[in-house]
Amino acid sequence: MSALELLNAYLKRLEARFRLAALVRGLAITATSALAATVVIVLAANWFAFSERSLTAGRVALFLCLAFALGFGLALPLTRLNRRKTARDTESRAPEFEQRLLTLAEKQAAGEPEAFLELLAQDTLQVAAAVEPERVVKRPLVIGFSSAALAAVGALLWLIFGTTGFMGYGARLLWAGPPRGVEQPAFYDIRVTPGDRTIRRGGSQTITAELIGFEAAAVRLFARYRDSAKWEEAPMVQREGSSAYEFLFAGLPATVEYYAAAGRIRSKTYTLTVVDVPNVKRLRVQYRYPQWTGLPAETEDPASGDLRAVEGTEVEIAVETDRPLTNGQILLDDGTRIDLKSSNGNWQTARLRVERDGVYHIAAIDRGEAVRLTDDFFIDVQKDNPPLVQIRRPGRDARVLPIEEVPIEVEAADDFGLREFNLHYSVNGGPEKVVSMLKGSGARESDGEVLLALEEYKLVPGDVVAFYASARDARSTTRSDMFFIEA
Structure with a gap:
């Protein structure tokens, strides 16, 4: 190969080296800029609680x-x-070329005769032999920019996918946007019910x-009635023992829009x-107790609609309204809905079986939505407890003479009456x-005494009398502890 060809090959190696350095430096600048911009923009968006406007402006700034x-x-x-440019940058880093490389590059570009260029190339090759391309663009420089780029990309990926808190939340929204098809809860929010x-x-x-993701010294409610153009403001009161805040709209006369801030x-x-719906005038409740209780059915006109009955009782609730009610329902706290059926006049009735404690209310169905007609009423279920029975006297083991008379006193009680x-x-x-x-079937309490004459059994020292008491109601039997009398 001629000297000129060898020098051209040398220049190509230099240019490739400079291009690699420019590439890794550019990638490091881009990755670092992306990381820094993400952090700054997320901090700014966090100040505005990640509002849609702040995120849109942040994406534009990031782009x-x-x-x-x-x-x-x-x-x-x-x-x-x-x-x-390769020749000029090489001359600045290796002054021993004394402008030979730059002169060669310029003369080649100007179309100088090849004989002249060959002589210049021979002279320049002697210097190039001592100046390797790795000396001009040093390896630590390339490695440093590459490492900086990789570190910035790694930090950005960790920020987007690996970290929690507002920084990770904001970075994910900034780069990926909200997830499609899934409603993602806001990082800062005020959850309002109903x-x-x-x-x-x-x-x-x-x-x-309820404040989500932040705390505030005060929460305000803004409301505007449909026939008004002005928003009215009122403070919300913090619920005792809770982080939630409350406000009561009392006696609403018209439709109102509202939000919390x-x-x-x-x-x-x-x-x-x-909406205009019928009002409840009064309630009537009829209890049909389980057969095992032996209790007759009874009807009440309670001051409220609270239900108190033994487990398994069937309750018929009658509701009287001030005008005909269509599509009325009883709504239980577990989501159960029981339709009210028309009866005489403006009366509606429904039946439910009392199985557990809970609450319920009366509602009218208006355009598919349940409109509450009453406050919540309690359902208080009385469980059937097993009988209580005990030996009151002597209440413990005893040692007596074989001819003694030992009094044994027992008592029992049951919430719905003793059978035995x-x-x-x-x-x-x-x-x-x-x-x-038992003094009488169905008695809720009973007691008695038995005088045990030991001489009738002709006991001798060492003989033992074992005794206990039992009580049975309609569903279960209970036994007392067993005691012993030793002669």
């Missing part, structure tokens, strides 16, 4: 930052890199606001739609004898 970094840090240096709701005219509704955060706007109440005893493991202690 512009990346465009400038790619343009001025990567694309421009690569496009400006040519043989003349949200949109239909209520009867003159009814009351409690609004609850705390600091820079505000909730969505909701609507309480007021007996004293059981046996001598020296013999046949068990049973003495009924």
Whole structure:
């Protein structure tokens, strides 16, 4: 190969080395700029509680930052890199060339005769032999820029996918946007219940606001009636022992829009739609107790609709309204709905079986939504407890003479009445004898005493009398502890 060809090959190696350095430097600038811009933009968006406007502005700023970094840090240096610039940069880093490389590059570009260029190349090759391309563009420089780029990309990926808190939340929204098809909860939010709701005219509704992801010294409720253009403001009261805040709309006369606000955060706007529905005048309750209780059915006109009955009772609730009610229901706290059926006049009736404690209320169905007609009423279930039975005297093991008379006192009680109440005893493991202690079937309490004459059994020292009491109600039997009398 001629000297000129060898020098051209040398220049190509230099240009490739400079291009690699420009590439890794541009990537490091772009990655670092992306990381820094992400952090700054997320901090700014966090100040505005990640509102849609702040995120949109942040995405625009991030795009512009990346465009400038790619343009001025990567694309421009690569496009400006040519043989003349390679020669000039090499001369600045290796002065021993004494402008030979730059002169050769310029003369080649100007179309100088090849004989002249060959002589110049021979002279320049002697210097190039001592100046390797790795000396001009040093390896630590390339490794440093590469490491910086990888570190910035790794930190950005960790920020987007690996970290929690507002920084990770904001980075994910900034780069990927909200997940499609899935409603992602806001990082900062005011959760308001009941949200949109239909209520009867003159009814009351409690609004609850819960702060999500932040704290505030005060929470305010803003409301605007449909026939008004002005938003009215009122403070919400913190619920005792809770972080939630409450406000009561009492006796609403018309439809109202409302939202809650705390600091820079505000909730969505909701609507309480007021409709005209019948009012409940009074309730009547009929209890049909389980057959095993032996209790007759009874009807009450309670001051409220609270239900108190034994487990398994069937309750018929009759509701009288001030005008005909269509599509009325009883709504239980477990989500169960029981339709009210028309009866005489403006009466509606429904039946439910009492199985557990809970609450219920009466509602009218208006355009598919349940409109509350009453406050919550309690359901208080009385469980059937097993009988209580005990030996009151002697209440413990005893040692007596074989000729003594030993009094044994027993008592029993049951919430729905005793069916059996007996004293059981046996001598020296013999046949068990049973003495009924029940004063009357169905009694809720009973007691009695038995005088045990030991001489009738001709006991000798060492003989033992074992005794216990039992009580039975309609569903279960209970036994007392067993005691022993030793002669």
